[in-house]
Amino acid sequence: MAILVLLIPYSIFKFIELKRMRAYENEFPTFLRDIAESQRAGLSIIEALKSASKSEYGSLTNEIRKMNNQLSWNIPLEKVLKKFSQSMKKSETIVRAIIIIDQANKSGGNIEEVMESLASNMESIREVQQEKSLLLNQQVVMMYAIFFIFLGITLALIKFLIPLLQTQSQVGGFSILENFNANPCGFCIQSTDAVCIGCQTFFTVSDSFELGKREEAASYYKSLFLTMIMIQGLFTGLIAGQISNDSIVAGFKHSLVMLISGFSIFMIITKLGLV
Numbered sequence: 485m486a487i488l489v490l491l492i493p494y495s496i497f498k499f500i501e502l503k504r505m506r507a508y509e510n511e512f513p514t515f516l517r518d519i520a521e522s523q524r525a526g527l528s529i530i531e532a533l534k535s536a537s538k539s540e541y542g543s544l545t546n547e548i549r550k551m552n553n554q555l556s557w558n559i560p561l562e563k564v565l566k567k568f569s570q571s572m573k574k575s576e577t578i579v580r581a582i583i584i585i586d587q588a589n590k591s592g593g594n595i596e597e598v599m600e601s602l603a604s605n606m607e608s609i610r611e612v613q614q615e616k617s618l619l620l621n622q623q624v625v626m627m628y629a630i631f632f633i634f635l636g637i638t639l640a641l642i643k644f645l646i647p648l649l650q651t652q653s654q655v656g657g658f659s660i661l662e663n664f665n666a667n668p669c670g671f672c673i674q675s676t677d678a679v680c681i682g683c684q685t686f687f688t689v690s691d692s693f694e695l696g697k698r699e700e701a702a703s704y705y706k707s708l709f710l711t712m713i714m715i716q717g718l719f720t721g722l723i724a725g726q727i728s729n730d731s732i733v734a735g736f737k738h739s740l741v742m743l744i745s746g747f748s749i750f751m752i753i754t755k756l757g758l759v
Contacts, residue, residue, distance in 0.1 A: 487718075488743060495736035502734060504543060505575045509610065511544040512578055513603035520596040520603070529595060530555055547571060562586060577606055620728050624738070627724040631742050634716055635749060638709040642759040646702050666701035673698050686711070693751065710750055717742030 515536060522532035537552035539545075547568065554564045565586050572578040581602045588598045649666040669683035676684075686707040687698050693710070696703030721742045725735020753759055 491736055491740060495740055498733050499737055501574060507543040508572065509575055509577055511541040513606045515541050515544060516599040516603040520599040523596040529589060530561055577609060617728065624724045624728045627720050631717060631720045635713055635746050638713060639753060639759050642705060642709060646705050649701060667704050669704050706754060713746045713750055714743060717746045
């Protein structure tokens with residue numbers, strides 16, 4: 485529960501930040517083309533920036549107007565571009581474009597052609613990323629399928645394995661499980677030795693969610709499988725984020741979905757006595 489409390493605000497913040505950067509990247513090629521057109525009309529790059537600040541570029545508009553305000557305070561263009569690059573540091577595409585524009589301006593080259601080329605390249609990159617996202621969405625769906633299959637297997641093991649372990653089989657009048665303890669943590673119930681740290685963790689999980697008495701084998705296995713489900717959900721979600729967005733941080737939203745759904749399904753089924 486503590487992990488969820490920490491992850492939810494952080495994942496929401498990262499998700500909003502990622503969406504904002506994507507919006508910037510979508511509008512930036514249009515901004516570059518407007519600058520290029522203004523320069524072809526005879527304006528300098530500073531005048532072109534001031535002219536572009538009067539247009540609308542979605543969420544990028546405020547950042548462009550900040551640049552215009554800085555230029556109106558006679559701040560050098562190089563410093564303005566550097567500050568803009570720092571505010572866009574989460575977008576490698578925009579940062580690289582700003583560096584190229586700054587170098588082209590210093591060298592006195594054909595800046596409008598450079599900007600036109602940058603705009604075309606950024607749009608090509610965006611199209612490739614969209615195609616990649618569509619293809620990899622199938623892999624993300626597969627990760628969800630793997631998680632819920634794992635959840636189903638653990639519930640089936642609790643349903644059929646625990647009763648089997650708790651029942652001593654009789655073959656030819658001999659008990660083949662005479663010395664078998666169905667609860668591997670039975671010897672740690674009253675012990676505080678270091679070797680019992682793992683068992684104490686499972687006891688804490690069992691007590692926290694009322695999964696049964698510590699002496700019962702069912703309590704141990706339910707705690708074990710619940711812990712496994714949480715670990716599986718966390719890391720499967722992170723892998724899904726890496727696959728779909730090339731970012732482990734973006735996988736937190738998938739982890740949250742898997743953690744909450746896995747925990748809820750497990751608790752509902754166990755509390756209803758279905759396993």
